[in-house]
Amino acid sequence: MDAGRASSRGRGPRRAPHAPPASTAPLRDAREVRAELDEPTLVVRAQEGDVHAFEELARRHQDALFRVAVRITGDRSDAEDALQEALIDGWRRIGTFRAEAAFSTWMYRIVTHRCTRQLRTNRDTVPVADVGDQRAGDGSPERAAEVDAEMEALGRAVAGLPEEQRTSWVLREMEGLGYAEIAEITGAGETAVRGRIHRARTALAEMMRAWR
Structure with missing residues (x-):
């Protein structure tokens, strides 16, 4: 018998290559x-x-x-x-x-x-009372009640502004957006936005004078 054949037979049947192990990592949610x-x-x-x-x-x-x-x-x-x-x-x-x-x-x-x-x-x-999110004071019930009343008054004052002034003031003072971005949002020129915010600040200062 051919030595090469005998050697081949002696090794037994050829095995299929091992499949790669399945991933154990969980499938990620879309x-x-x-x-x-x-x-x-x-x-x-x-x-x-x-x-x-x-x-x-x-x-x-x-x-x-x-x-x-x-x-x-x-x-x-x-x-x-x-x-x-x-x-x-x-x-x-x-x-x-x-x-x-x-x-x-x-x-x-x-x-x-x-x-x-x-x-x-x-x-x-x-108007709702949460026009402002900040609550300042010494933590006493009396001070908390005073701050809540002031926030309610501010809410009423903001509600009394003309729509254009209210929107510009909220975006500037409450959301911190820049004049250029507010102009982009409202479709008004930047100068007009500045004017609206100035008039809103003046009106609110007058309406909130009792709280100063």
């Missing part, structure tokens, strides 16, 4: 993956029809948008309605977004327009 995407990527996906990408964008900004809506409308229920309608508008119009401004600026514009409609529909809105 929401977790979307949460790690940057905003421009999510915008592009949303413009391609990915509703989940738009939902992620909305999730990132909804707290700030709702806060603005509450402060402009003065009513949580109206703010919720305005925000929901604004998000629907945003999804329908996402194809028109050209990234000339930040996505948040674009959504602020839609929300403020919806809030303005709410204000014109419901002129009898009672």
Whole structure:
């Protein structure tokens, strides 16, 4: 017998190569993956029809948008309605977004327009007391009651401002946005925005004089 054959037979049957071990890492949830995407990527996906990408964008900004809506409308229920309608508008119009401004600026514009409609529909809105989030004082019940009363008074004063002044003042003083960004949101010139905020500050200072 040929020595080569004998040697080959002596080794026994050939074994199939081992398959690579299956991964033990858990499959990542699609929401977790979307949460790690940057905003421009999510915008592009949303413009391609990915509703989940738009939902992620909305999730990132909804707290700030709702806060603005509450402060402009003065009513949580109206703010919720305005925000929901604004998000629907945003999804329908996402194809028109050209990234000339930040996505948040674009959504602020839609929300403020919806809030303005709410204000014109419901002129009898009672302002909420949380126009300001800061609570200062020595912690005593008397001081806390005084601060709450002052915040309620400020809420009523803000509600009494003309719509254009109120929106500009809220975006500047409560949200800390710059004049240029407020101009982009409201569609007014930067000079007009500065004028509105100045008039709002003057009016509020007069209305809040009793608390000084």
